[in-house]
Amino acid sequence: MAIEKDISRREFIKSSTALTTGLVVSFYLPRADAKIVDRFEPGNAQDKFEANAFVIVKGDDTVVVLSKHLEMGQGVYTGLATIVTEELDCDWSKVTVEAAPADASRYNNLAFGPAQGTGGSTSIANSWHQLREAGATARAMLMMAAAKEWSAPLADIVTSNGQVFHHKSGRSLSYGQLVEAAKKTTAPKSVKLKSNQDFKHVGQNVIRKDGAEKVNGKAMYGMDLNLKDKVYALVLRAPLFGATLKTFDDVEAKKIKGVREIFRIPQGVVVIADHFWPAKMARDKILAKWDDEEALHKSTADIREEYKELLGKSGEIAATHGALAKSKEDAVQTVEATYEFPFLAHAPMETLNCVVQLEKEKCTLWTGDQFQTGDQMTVAKLTGLSPQKVIINTLMAGGSFGRRANSKSDYIAEAVEIAKATKTNSGRPIHVIWTREDDIRGGFYRPFFMHEVSAGLTAENKIAYWDHRLVGQSIMAGTAFDKGGIDHTSVEGLSNLAYDTESLQVELQSPKLQVPILWWRSVGHTHTAFSAETMIDELAHLAKIDPAQFRLIHLTKHPRRQEVLKQATLMANWGRKLPAGVGLGVAVHESFKSFVSQVVQVKVSGKTFKVEKVWCAIDCGIAVNPDNIKSQVEGAIGFALSAALNGEITLKDGHVEQSNFHDYRPIRIHDMPQVEVHIMASEADPTGVGEPGVPCLAPALANAIFAATGKRLRKLPLTLT
Amino acid sequence: MNTSAQTSTTVQVTFELNEKSVTVDVDPSTPLLWVIRDHLNLTGTKFGCGMAQCGVCTVHIDGVATRTCVTPIGSVAGRKVQTIEGIHDKVAQTVQKVWVEENVVQCGYCQSGQIMSAVALLRSNQKPTDSDIDKAMGGNLCRCATYARIRHAIHVAAERILKA
Numbered sequence: 083m084a085i086e087k088d089i090s091r092r093e094f095i096k097s098s099t100a101l102t103t104g105l106v107v108s109f110y111l112p113r114a115d116a117k118i119v120d121r122f123e124p125g126n127a128q129d130k131f132e133a134n135a136f137v138i139v140k141g142d143d144t145v146v147v148l149s150k151h152l153e154m155g156q157g158v159y160t161g162l163a164t165i166v167t168e169e170l171d172c173d174w175s176k177v178t179v180e181a182a183p184a185d186a187s188r189y190n191n192l193a194f195g196p197a198q199g200t201g202g203s204t205s206i207a208n209s210w211h212q213l214r215e216a217g218a219t220a221r222a223m224l225m226m227a228a229a230k231e232w233s234a235p236l237a238d239i240v241t242s243n244g245q246v247f248h249h250k251s252g253r254s255l256s257y258g259q260l261v262e263a264a265k266k267t268t269a270p271k272s273v274k275l276k277s278n279q280d281f282k283h284v285g286q287n288v289i290r291k292d293g294a295e296k297v298n299g300k301a302m303y304g305m306d307l308n309l310k311d312k313v314y315a316l317v318l319r320a321p322l323f324g325a326t327l328k329t330f331d332d333v334e335a336k337k338i339k340g341v342r343e344i345f346r347i348p349q350g351v352v353v354i355a356d357h358f359w360p361a362k363m364a365r366d367k368i369l370a371k372w373d374d375e376e377a378l379h380k381s382t383a384d385i386r387e388e389y390k391e392l393l394g395k396s397g398e399i400a401a402t403h404g405a406l407a408k409s410k411e412d413a414v415q416t417v418e419a420t421y422e423f424p425f426l427a428h429a430p431m432e433t434l435n436c437v438v439q440l441e442k443e444k445c446t447l448w449t450g451d452q453f454q455t456g457d458q459m460t461v462a463k464l465t466g467l468s469p470q471k472v473i474i475n476t477l478m479a480g481g482s483f484g485r486r487a488n489s490k491s492d493y494i495a496e497a498v499e500i501a502k503a504t505k506t507n508s509g510r511p512i513h514v515i516w517t518r519e520d521d522i523r524g525g526f527y528r529p530f531f532m533h534e535v536s537a538g539l540t541a542e543n544k545i546a547y548w549d550h551r552l553v554g555q556s557i558m559a560g561t562a563f564d565k566g567g568i569d570h571t572s573v574e575g576l577s578n579l580a581y582d583t584e585s586l587q588v589e590l591q592s593p594k595l596q597v598p599i600l601w602w603r604s605v606g607h608t609h610t611a612f613s614a615e616t617m618i619d620e621l622a623h624l625a626k627i628d629p630a631q632f633r634l635i636h637l638t639k640h641p642r643r644q645e646v647l648k649q650a651t652l653m654a655n656w657g658r659k660l661p662a663g664v665g666l667g668v669a670v671h672e673s674f675k676s677f678v679s680q681v682v683q684v685k686v687s688g689k690t691f692k693v694e695k696v697w698c699a700i701d702c703g704i705a706v707n708p709d710n711i712k713s714q715v716e717g718a719i720g721f722a723l724s725a726a727l728n729g730e731i732t733l734k735d736g737h738v739e740q741s742n743f744h745d746y747r748p749i750r751i752h753d754m755p756q757v758e759v760h761i762m763a764s765e766a767d768p769t770g771v772g773e774p775g776v777p778c779l780a781p782a783l784a785n786a787i788f789a790a791t792g793k794r795l796r797k798l799p800l801t802l803t
Numbered sequence: 804m805n806t807s808a809q810t811s812t813t814v815q816v817t818f819e820l821n822e823k824s825v826t827v828d829v830d831p832s833t834p835l836l837w838v839i840r841d842h843l844n845l846t847g848t849k850f851g852c853g854m855a856q857c858g859v860c861t862v863h864i865d866g867v868a869t870r871t872c873v874t875p876i877g878s879v880a881g882r883k884v885q886t887i888e889g890i891h892d893k894v895a896q897t898v899q900k901v902w903v904e905e906n907v908v909q910c911g912y913c914q915s916g917q918i919m920s921a922v923a924l925l926r927s928n929q930k931p932t933d934s935d936i937d938k939a940m941g942g943n944l945c946r947c948a949t950y951a952r953i954r955h956a957i958h959v960a961a962e963r964i965l966k967a
Binding site: 154155156157289290292293294296297298299300301303305306308314336337338339340341357358359360363429430431432433478479480481482483515517518519709710713714716717718719720721723724742743744748749750751752753754756757 | 806808809810811812813829830832833834837840841842844845846847848849850851852853854856857859886887888899902903904906907908909910911912913914915918936937940941943944945946947948949950951952953954
């Protein structure tokens with residue numbers, strides 16, 4: 083077993099390397115597995131044709147698409163179903179989507195290597211060829227089956243909307259009628275995929291596959307699972323990062339009716355009860371003493387001072403070109419700026435939760451799992467079971483924004499610790515639920531970052547140099563994704579700065595701090611795009627050139643950025659006369675292989691301001707579901723606006739000062755601006771959508787505030803003082 | 804655990820849930836939310852904050868949109884509670900239909916609450932203005948920020964209900 087686990091671990095690390103270096107593993111089409119079907123329709127395994135691991139055609143003409151990706155709001159179920167439908171040529175109204183089981187041998191993310199997981203805005207991009215092939219193969223097998231039934235040449239068989247036709251004889255059969263015959267066929271070695279111009283589903287606006295069940299309360303999130311004998315668990319966790327439990331007094335807690343068991347695990351004190359509420363009441367009554375000698379006692383102000391000092395020192399070189407010293411001499415005008423970005427919590431609406439059932443031979447989990455393979459490894463290690471004996475049932479997630487994909491598997495590992503430690507609830511399904519306070523104070527934040535930038539212009543108003551220092555915790559350090567050296571996610575968007583400059587230097591320092599951190603929707607771009615896109619704006623003003631024009635002049639090697647920038651400014655009628663107090667700001671950025679430009683219109687009144695409208699152009703390759711892309715961009719703008727206006731997790735003597743939505747405040751409906759999204763026409767393969775809408779908003783807003791007030795805001799969240 | 808040491812008390816509360824009378828025996832401080840979810844197994848009403856800040860737990864109590872995470876069960880005795888599973892009138896059906904057609908949802912976790920608030924608004928205000936919407940929907944957070952579509956869908960639903 084140890085060897086097996088070691089190998090798995092190595093495989094996992096290999097896959098992680100693939101992720102961070104962008105190595106693309108060639109796609110393949112795994113075979114079906116009868117076990118999958120039984121999972122959601124026991125006793126009726128006969129009446130269906132499992133073409134492959136992703137496509138099942140049933141006798142009633144319905145088609146099930148198995149999604150290897152977590153549906154957490156990004157619309158991936160609809161996107162994957164669209165891709166399959168396009169090539170399978172089936173009836174869209176009869177397509178449903180189910181979560182695939184956790185099995186990296188068939189359901190790995192091709193952008194991650196041999197690991198199943200959802201993230202990095204890769205779901206559609208990595209599935210594009212794979213699911214087209216899956217759909218086309220299934221179609222080919224149905225056609226072969228029909229040809230055999232009719233003793234007709236395959237060349238004369240055609241399909242349309244879930245039917246197979248032989249026009250010469252006037253015969254036809256539905257896909258469902260061919261299920262039995264199709265089972266006897268063998269998958270062809272290769273299939274011909276459609277030409278882009280023949281697409282009937284890709285590029286159309288469709289209703290989301292998960293729309294209906296999300297408006298009538300029927301959608302099944304991890305939180306909603308109702309299992310026989312299920313019990314509920316809450317955990318009292320350390321008030322400081324790095325503190326450990328010394329002792330606890332549960333005398334009062336035990337008096338609560340419905341409490342079943344109170345015990346300790348490494349993460350804190352666990353209360354198991356018949357229901358959530360008694361568990362919560364009991365947890366509130368536990369008096370715990372913590373050993374905080376090794377814990378973090380710092381305040382945000384201390385971290386700020388330390389990082390400021392570090393900015394004065396040289397870091398590791400993340401990128402360098404040109405002769406910096408000489409370019410600095412060439413500069414006739416210079417600008418310097420310091421930026422600050424706070425810790426940010428993801429705060430998905432569905433708080434973290436996980437149902438775990440640990441039995442002798444297996445461990446079963448039900449949760450909105452975002453990183454199945456990593457979680458299987460972690461649970462295998464904790465339980466001594468092989469990863470194959472860790473069964474993960476992926477349910478819908480009420481948002482994630484990165485929080486549910488954690489290479490430390492934090493909340494899942496904790497649930498398994500509970501299942502291991504319980505004495506009187508062994509073998510039962512245990513539902514571990516986090517409260518909002520647990521979530522906001524639980525760490526795994528977007529790291530606190532500071533940047534210092536010095537840049538200069540030549541006499542010709544070209545960028546002479548760009549000297550950029552960053553200080554902030556490394557997200558990848560110490561995880562399976564750590565490959566040593568520069569953490570690319572700390573400098574992405576800067577180390578590959580698109581603007582032409584004689585010299586560029588990007589230096590990174592990644593201090594260690596006990597605050598747990600994690601990727602947060604668009605990861606490093608959440609801060610790198612801000613400093614890059616506000617600094618370019620400062621340079622434009624220094625050069626007395628229109629900021630959009632100045633960008634275009636310096637983007638000579640980046641036509642796709644130029645195009646989205648031109649489009650967004652066209653939509654916003656950039657350059658028009660504006661009333662007093664109103665400003666327009668622009669930003670353009672590439673992330674997750676997609677290109678986005680946004681123009682923000684802000685209205686400033688005194689010390690307050692309101693974002694009135696945002697125009698956005700996105701180039702994400704072929705638009706599989708255009709309306710969903712628009713929806714994602716609208717949402718990303720709102721998500722980014724929450725951070726720009728209010729988002730901030732602060733520490734006071736080590737304690738997280740925020741606790742719930744009254745002091746960690748996502749935007750509300752009245753804050754939401756009008757949003758207009760344009761998707762650039764493209765023949766390129768699809769690229770990221772879920773995250774790329776985030777990075778431009780805050781810098782475009784800061785630039786708009788400058789346009790309206792002449793004030794440069796360089797600290798997030800943005801406040802006028 | 805020795806349950807005889809459990810000295811906290813429970814009470815029997817009877818109320819109407821989606822047009823059926825139900826009786827539960829729970830601690831009187833138990834929020835209606837957890838009674839609906841854990842005891843009566845209707846999970847369309849969600850938990851999000853526990854302090855009436857996010858609105859994902861919104862139901863109608865005697866027709867009024869109410870945050871159940873801070874509504875003690877004791878205060879619900881004899882009252883009429885409607886959850887997302889129990890709204891079937893024309894307003895509700897139209898709102899749900901328009902919500903689907905306009906692709907409002909993303910993760911969807913807040914949408915039961917959004918719909919309960921929107922339905923309550925449209926039952927009392929046939930033609931809400933943007934500022935009416937801000938007021939009625941301001942207590943419902945959506946972390947996916949589907950707000951623009953929520954606003955649009957309310958206007959579309961209002962128009963459709965008026966025409967019908």
